[in-house]
Amino acid sequence: MALEPFTTHTGVGVPLRRSNVDTDQIIPAVYLKRVTKTGFEDGLFAAWRNDPTFVLNQDAFRNGSVLVAGPDFGTGSSREHAVWALKDYGFRVVLSSRFADIFRGNSGKQGLLAGQMSQDDIEQLWKLLDNDPGATITVDLAEKTATCGTAVFTFQVDDYTRWRLMEGLDDIGLTLRHEAEIDAFEAARPSWKPATLPVLS
Amino acid sequence: MGRTLAEKVWDAHVVRKGAAGEPDLLYIDLHLIHEVTSPQAFDGLREAGRPVRRPDLTIATEDHNIPTVDIDKPIADLVSRTQVDTLRRNAAEFGVRIHSLGDVDQGIVHVVGPQTGLTQPGMTIVCGDSHTSTHGAFGALAFGIGTSEVEHVLATQTLPLAPFKTMAITVDGELPEGTTSKDIILAVIAKIGTGGGQGYVLEYRGEAIRALSMESRLTVCNMSIEAGARAGMIAPDEKTFAYIKDKPHAPKGADWDAAVANWRELVTDDDAVFDAEVVISAADLEPFVTWGTNPGQGVPLSGSVPDPAQMTDEGERAAAERSLEYMGLKAGTPMREIPVDTVFIGSCTNGRIEDLRVAAEVLKGRKVADGVRLMVVPGSVRVRLQAMEEGLDKVFLEAGGEWRGAGCSMCLGMNPDQLAVGERAASTSNRNFEGRQGKGGRTHLVSVPVAAATAVRGTLSSPADLAPAAQPALV
Known part of the structure; x- marks a missing residue:
C-alpha cells in the first residue's frame, strides 16, 4: 500500500523527558490483541496518561505531532x-538522540x-x-532540518528511508520488481534446507 | 580479508546487492508467525491480492495470547480469542502450517523452532517478535521484524536490509559454580547498556560460551535484543550438530553430510575484523539480578540497590530515580533482602527442558515459602511432556508450585497470567519494563536457580543461600 509522501511537517512539539522509552511503554501488550491496523491512539503511553501531570495531559501539548x-x-x-x-494519536515525527533498530525500521515503513x-x-x-508550551516545530525532510522559532537544528535519517518517505513508496512493490532474481536465488538453494511442508509422517 | 560468521551468513543470502546507500535484498529461509503481529500483515496481502510466496518456509504457532490452564475450554477473553481465531483462519486461507493450542508441537515460537529441527546453522530466520535473536545460538542470522516486514516476507520471502555492524563478545574462562548463561547475558547488558548493541550483530565467543549447552546458548542469544542488538550468534560446533541430528526436520542421509560440511564453514575467520569487541571474564561473574525497569539496570545478587545520588550522568540518575520509585525500592537495600510475591519460571528465555531440570533440582524436597506463588510454565507442549516423563511436574507440585500449560504466560501482560498492581516477581523472563508482567507489576530478572531458590526463601536468593540440610544429594 502506498504511503502519503512526506516532505515537510509543522506541528506542536512535545517534550518527552525520559530515556529508554520501550515499546511496552509506548503501547502496553494488552492493546495488542486487536486485529486491525488503526484505532490504537487510546493505548499510546497508556500507563503514563493516567498521570495528570504527564505531558500529553497538558492542554498546550495535547495536539502535539512532533515528539522530542x-x-x-x-x-x-x-x-x-x-x-x-503514535500515528493514530497524530504524531508524524519523533526526534531522539538514539532509536532502537526495529522501531526505526517500523517507522520508516509507516511514514512516521x-x-x-x-x-x-x-x-x-x-x-x-x-x-x-505549544510552540510548533517545522520538520523539512529534504533539508533534514527541524526549526523551532528561530532555532534551526539538523537531524539524521538514512538516505534510502528518506527517499522512500519523500516518494511515499511501498517496499513490497519495489521488491517485486526483482522477482526474477528471487526466482533465480531460490532455484540455487541447497536441497537440504528445511521446509515446514509437506507435513512429515 | 576474512569474514565474520554473520557476514558469511549474510553473503550467502544476498538475492540482490543494493547500489551505494541502498539496502541489500536478503533471502529468508524460515519465517515464524504468531497471532499478535501477523493479522494486519495477512490483511495487507488480501488487500493487494497477493499469495504467501513460500508457505513451505513459513510456520505458525499460538503463544502470546493463550491461557496456560483450561486449554480445553474456549479462550475466555473475547479479544484474545478473536486474535487466535484470526491466525487460524489466515493460516487456512493462505496454506500456512499452524500448531494450534492442543497440538503436540504448540508452544512459544522460539522454543518450537529449535525443538523441531527447523532452526539450523547458517539460516536466515525472522519473526514478528524481537526475541527471534534466540535462534542465533545455532549460528543462524535470526532477528525480529515489524508487521510491515512480516507482510513483506510473506509476499516475497525476502527483506531489504542495510548491512549490520559486527561486535565480538568474548567470554573467557570458566563460569563459577551456581552461575548460568542468564548471568552472562545480564552482565553483558549491564556492561554495554540497553543501547550498546544498536546496529550490531553480536557474536558470542570464548571458552565460557563453548562450554555452554545448546539450550544455555539459546538463553544468551535470546536477550541480545535487550542490549539493543539486531541479532546474536554463536558459531555452530559438534554440540550444535548433535542437538539437531535426528530432530524431525534435520537433514537425513546424504543431505545430513552435505549440511554438516556446509555448517563447519560457519566460523569467523582468524583474520576477520569485528567493528567492536567486548571481553568479559567468566570467572568474575556471579548470579546477577535486576533492580530497575530496564534489563541494563542489574547488579550481582550479593550487591545492593544502587544509590542514584552516586550517579554522575544526569540522565542515568533521573532514570534510576524513576525506576526505584516504580519498583518501590530504597537505595542501599541488599538485593538478598528483597521479598517477592511471585516466582515465574518459563518464557522463551528460560522455558526449556534443561531449565526445568535445574529448577527441579533446587526445589526437590523443599517447599515454596509461605505467601509466595510459584508458576512453572514449560515453553512448549513437548517440553511439558518430557518434564512429566522425568517426574519434574511432581517435584514442582510437591513443593507447592503451579504446573501449567505451554505459552508465553507471565512474560508479558497479554494473557490471563499477570501480576497485580504493586506485586513483585522474580522472573526468568527477559524484560523488567514497567507493567511488562501486568499493570503496576514489579519485575526482577533472574536465572533459573535464583528463581527456584527465591521461591523457597521468599527473598531474592541463590541455591547457596538455602539451608544445607535441605539440599538434595548432588551425586
Missing part, C-alpha cells in the same frame, strides 16, 4: 503497534519520521518547548 524524546526511544518488543499508536539528532540539540529543543 530522550535517548534509546523504542527499545524492546518489535511491535509495530507502537508506530501505529524518526529523526536522529544530538542529545545537546534535544535538550535545547526541550528548553524551547518548556519556555513556550
